[in-house]
Amino acid sequence: MKKKYTASRKDQKDWNSFTKELGNVYDKDINLNKQDYKKFKTKRLDLHGLSLDQANKETKKFILESFDGGYKKLLIITGKGSRSKIYNNPYLSKEMNTLKYSVPEYIRKDKDLLDKIDKITESEIKDGGEGAFWVFLN
Numbered sequence: 001m002k003k004k005y006t007a008s009r010k011d012q013k014d015w016n017s018f019t020k021e022l023g024n025v026y027d028k029d030i031n032l033n034k035q036d037y038k039k040f041k042t043k044r045l046d047l048h049g050l051s052l053d054q055a056n057k058e059t060k061k062f063i064l065e066s067f068d069g070g071y072k073k074l075l076i077i078t079g080k081g082s083r084s085k086i087y088n089n090p091y092l093s094k095e096m097n098t099l100k101y102s103v104p105e106y107i108r109k110d111k112d113l114l115d116k117i118d119k120i121t122e123s124e125i126k127d128g129g130e131g132a133f134w135v136f137l138n
Contacts, residue, residue: 046077055099056106067116067137074135077128
């Protein structure tokens with residue numbers, strides 16, 4: 001059997017003092033409905049079929065518009081590049097010319113975008129796996 005804890009007079013006094021000042025404590029449940037739904041909603045961009053230049057332009061536009069719109073979580077779908085035509089050309093890099101590798105690298109090197117981004121992470125299988133990644137905005 002556990003021994004029952006009895007609070008000391010000092011602990012009781014501290015607790016009473018604390019509970020009288022609860023007006024300063026943020027209640028997350030009260031403001032949940034008032035919060036901007038865009039903070040919890042995911043916005044998606046699918047880059048399938050675009051050239052590298054088009055994909056980079058669309059990605060930059062998408063991130064800037066999403067940031068201005070108050071979104072916090074973006075899913076960018078690049079595809080795995082398995083049907084890319086670069087495999088037929090031995091003079092092109094198989095890794096850096098597919099959107100899968102190039103788009104995240106483009107984002108990391110663009111100062112305008114990097115200032116608005118908290119982090120970039122790989123997506124899980126259910127969200128696109130190797131053919132997609134998450135961008136979390138500030």
